[in-house]
Amino acid sequence: GEISATATLKADKPGAPISRYIYGQFSEHLGAGIYDGVWVGPDSKIPNVRGIRSDVVAALKDIKTPVIRWPGGCFADEYRWRDGIGPRDKRPSRKNNWWGGSPETNAFGTHEFMDFAEQVGADPYVSINVGSSNPTEMREWIEYMISPGDDTLAQERRANGRDKPFNLPFVGIGNESWGCGGEMTAEYYANEYRRFSAFFHKNDDNKAVRIASGANSFDVNWTDVVTKNAGKYMDAISLHYYTIPTGKWSKKGAATGFDKAAWGQTFAQTLRMDDLLKQHIAAMDKNDPSKRIGLYVDEWGTWYDVEPGTNPGHLYQLNTLRDGVLAAANFNIFHRYTDRVKMTNIAQTINVLQAMILTQGDKIVLTPTYYAYKMYVPFQDSTAIPLDVDAPEIDVAGTKIPAFNASAAKGKDGKTYVAVANMSPDDGVKLSVALGDLKAKSVSGQVLTADKMDAMNAFGVKPTVAPAPFKGGKIAGDKLTLDIPAKSVVVVALD
Numbered sequence: 134g135e136i137s138a139t140a141t142l143k144a145d146k147p148g149a150p151i152s153r154y155i156y157g158q159f160s161e162h163l164g165a166g167i168y169d170g171v172w173v174g175p176d177s178k179i180p181n182v183r184g185i186r187s188d189v190v191a192a193l194k195d196i197k198t199p200v201i202r203w204p205g206g207c208f209a210d211e212y213r214w215r216d217g218i219g220p221r222d223k224r225p226s227r228k229n230n231w232w233g234g235s236p237e238t239n240a241f242g243t244h245e246f247m248d249f250a251e252q253v254g255a256d257p258y259v260s261i262n263v264g265s266s267n268p269t270e271m272r273e274w275i276e277y278m279i280s281p282g283d284d285t286l287a288q289e290r291r292a293n294g295r296d297k298p299f300n301l302p303f304v305g306i307g308n309e310s311w312g313c314g315g316e317m318t319a320e321y322y323a324n325e326y327r328r329f330s331a332f333f334h335k336n337d338d339n340k341a342v343r344i345a346s347g348a349n350s351f352d353v354n355w356t357d358v359v360t361k362n363a364g365k366y367m368d369a370i371s372l373h374y375y376t377i378p379t380g381k382w383s384k385k386g387a388a389t390g391f392d393k394a395a396w397g398q399t400f401a402q403t404l405r406m407d408d409l410l411k412q413h414i415a416a417m418d419k420n421d422p423s424k425r426i427g428l429y430v431d432e433w434g435t436w437y438d439v440e441p442g443t444n445p446g447h448l449y450q451l452n453t454l455r456d457g458v459l460a461a462a463n464f465n466i467f468h469r470y471t472d473r474v475k476m477t478n479i480a481q482t483i484n485v486l487q488a489m490i491l492t493q494g495d496k497i498v499l500t501p502t503y504y505a506y507k508m509y510v511p512f513q514d515s516t517a518i519p520l521d522v523d524a525p526e527i528d529v530a531g532t533k534i535p536a537f538n539a540s541a542a543k544g545k546d547g548k549t550y551v552a553v554a555n556m557s558p559d560d561g562v563k564l565s566v567a568l569g570d571l572k573a574k575s576v577s578g579q580v581l582t583a584d585k586m587d588a589m590n591a592f593g594v595k596p597t598v599a600p601a602p603f604k605g606g607k608i609a610g611d612k613l614t615l616d617i618p619a620k621s622v623v624v625v626a627l628d
C-alpha cells in the first residue's frame with residue numbers, strides 16, 4: 134500500500150547549524166573493533182599504512198568521518214596510557230577485563246590512534262581514565278600529547294616519533310562513571326569531575342573541549358546534578374542511549390532473521406531518542422540557560438544479541454537494512470536539537486555493535502549503516518531548516534510508530550537537502566512538501582532500500598544494500614512530491 138502525508142518546509146526560518154560532529158564515530162578496544170578492524174600491524178599482508186588498514190581508512194574518509202572517540206567506553210577507565218607508547222615489542226600485555234578477558238597487546242596506543250585519525254582526516258576525541266586513575270595521569274597524558282615545549286614529556290613524545298604536538302580537540306573526563314567507570318553517584322562524580330578539571334589546565338596549548346561523563350539513558354537526575362554542581366568547569370556533557378529491540382538486556386533480540394514485530398519494537402525503542410534529548414536538554418537549560426555546554430550523545434546505536442558462536446564479550450553483530458533506516462531516523466531527530474546537541478558518536482565503527490564496517494581477514498563489507506552515513510554527508514556543517522511533517526501512525530505487528538520521520542537543511546553548497554526515513558516495513562509514503570518561499574527547479578537524490586527487512590551486504594560481493602539513484606521526486610511550482618518506497622532512506626537535493 135501507500136501512505137499519503139504532507140510536510141511544510143520553512144526555508145525562511147533557518148534553525149541552528151548542524152555540526153559535522155553529529156556524524157562522529159566511537160572505536161573502543163573491544164572485540165575486533167581495533168585489532169583486525171583498524172590495526173593489522175606494519176608486517177601484515179593486508180594493505181596498510183604504518184599498520185593501519187588502508188581499506189578501512191579509505192571507507193571512513195569517504196563518509197567524511199569528522200571525529201573518532203577512543204579508547205573507550207568501559208575500556209577507557211582501566212586504560213593506562215603509558216602501556217601504549219614506546220617500542221611496540223616492549224609494551225606490556227594486559228587483560229581486557231571488560232571485554233571477554235581478551236589479551237590487550239597495547240600495539241595500538243596513542244601514536245597509532247593519532248595516526249589513524251590523521252589518515253582518516255578525523256578529529257581525535259580521547260577519553261581519559263577517571264575511575265581507576267588520578268588527575269596526575271590525566272595531566273601527564275595530555276602534556277605528552279600536546280606539549281610544544283622542551284619538557285621531558287614532550288621530549289619523550291619526540292623520541293617516540295612525533296615531533297609536533299598532536300591535535301587534541303576533545304577530551305572526555307571519564308566514561309559511564311555511574312557504572313563501569315567507577316560506580317559513582319552523580320554528586321560524587323561531580324566532585325571528581327571538579328577535581329580533575331582543576332588539573333586539566335585549559336589554556337593556549339590545551340584548548341580541548343572538556344566533556345563530562347554523562348547519563349545512562351533516562352537518568353535525567355545525573356545530567357541535572359552534574360551540570361548544576363560542576364557545569365562551570367565543562368564544555369560538554371555526554372549521554373548514552375542504546376536501542377535494544379526488546380528493551381531487555383537479558384534477551385535483546387537478533388540482528389538478522391527478525392520478524393515484523395521486532396522491526397516495530399526496534400523503531401519504537403529508537404524513537405525514544407527524541408523524548409530523551411528533550412528531557413536532558415530541559416535539565417541543561419535550567420542549569421545552563423545560555424546553552425554554552427554541548428550535549429554529546431557519544432554512544433548510541435543498536436545493541437542486539439551477539440552472533441551465535443561468537444565471544445559474548447566481543448559484541449559482534451551483523452547489520453541490516455533495519456540498521457540503516459534506524460541510523461537515518463536518529464539523524465533526523467538529532468537535526469532538531471543541534472542548538473544543544475553538538476556531537477554524536479555511533480557505537481561502534483568496526484566489528485562492534487552497530488558498525489559501519491565489518492572485516493573478515495583481508496575483506497571488508499560496508500554495512501547499510503555505513504551507507505546511511507554516506508547519504509547524509511551533505512548535512513555535515515549545514516543549517517537546519519524546520520520541516521513540519523504530519524506522519525501518520527502505523528501499527529507494525531502490534532507496535533505503533535510514526536510511518537516516517539524527516540529533516541531538512543541548507544547545505545554548504547547552497548542546495549536544500551531533504552531526508553526521509555520510512556519506517557514502514559510494508560508501505561510506501563507519498564510525501565507532498567510545501568516549499569513555501571524556496572525556489573527550486575530540480576530534485577535529485579539517492580535511496581537506500583531492499584526487498585527484505587533484514588537484507589544485508591556480504592563479504593566479497595558487490596553490496597546490494599547501497600544507495601541507488603532516486604527517481605521518485607518531482608517539483609511542480611512550490612510543491613515537492615516524493616514517492617518513497619517502504620523501509621527506506623531517501624535523501625534529495627533541491628536546486
Ligand code: AHR
Nearest residue numbers: 205206207208308309480
Ligand atoms: O559500547 C559498548 C559499551 O557500552 C561501552 O564500553 C560502554 O561505555 C557502554 O556501556
